[in-house]
Amino acid sequence: MAQSYLDRLKKWVNNNENFLLVGPEGCGKSMLIKHAYSDIKKSHKINFATMHCNSQTNAQHVIQKLYQICMKINSGSGKLLKPKECYRQVLYLKDINLPKPDKYQTIQLVSFLQQVISHKGFYDPQTL
Numbered sequence: 079m080a081q082s083y084l085d086r087l088k089k090w091v092n093n094n095e096n097f098l099l100v101g102p103e104g105c106g107k108s109m110l111i112k113h114a115y116s117d118i119k120k121s122h123k124i125n126f127a128t129m130h131c132n133s134q135t136n137a138q139h140v141i142q143k144l145y146q147i148c149m150k151i152n153s154g155s156g157k158l159l160k161p162k163e164c165y166r167q168v169l170y171l172k173d174i175n176l177p178k179p180d181k182y183q184t185i186q187l188v189s190f191l192q193q194v195i196s197h198k199g200f201y202d203p204q205t206l
Contacts, residue, residue, distance in 0.1 A: 080106060087114040094166070096195045098188075100174070111170065118166075125164040131173045137190035141202055143169065 090097045091114045099107050115124060127147045129140065147167055148159035161167035177187045194200050 080110070084110055084113055087111070088117070091115055091118060096198070098174075098191055098195065103175075115168065123164040124166045124168060125161060126168045126170060128170045128172060131171055131176050131187070133176050133178045135177045136186050137200075140169070140171070140187065140190065141200070 087097070087099070087110055089095075099111065101107050115126075118124065125147065127143065129135075129143050144159055147162065147169070149162050151158050151160055171191075174187065174191075177185050179185050190200065
C-alpha cells in the first residue's frame, strides 16, 4: 500500500504539482515525502522549509513564512513568489491538524491551502 502512495506522490512531485498530504499521526507522511523528493533532490536544488503549526496558526502565518523563504517579483501576469537561490521550494507544514475551527467549524488554514492549490495562488491585500 505504501508503495502505491509513493508512486502517486512521485508523479505529483515530478510534475511540479502542489498537494496536501493528510493522514493520522504516525502513518508515515514524512517518510513518503522524503522518499518522493529523494530522486529529484539529486538533480535539482530544492529547499525544504518546515513550519510547525499550533492551535493559533492561520493563513497569515503561512503567507509570512512564504515571504521569508521566497522573493517577490513582478511579471506580466502579476506579482509572483519565486524560491530564493533554488529551483524549487517545499513548505512542509507539521501538525496541520492542530489549528482550531472557527465558529462556522471551518479551519481557515486548511481552506487557505485548498485555495492556493486550486487557484495556484492567493490574494494578499497587503501587497497592493
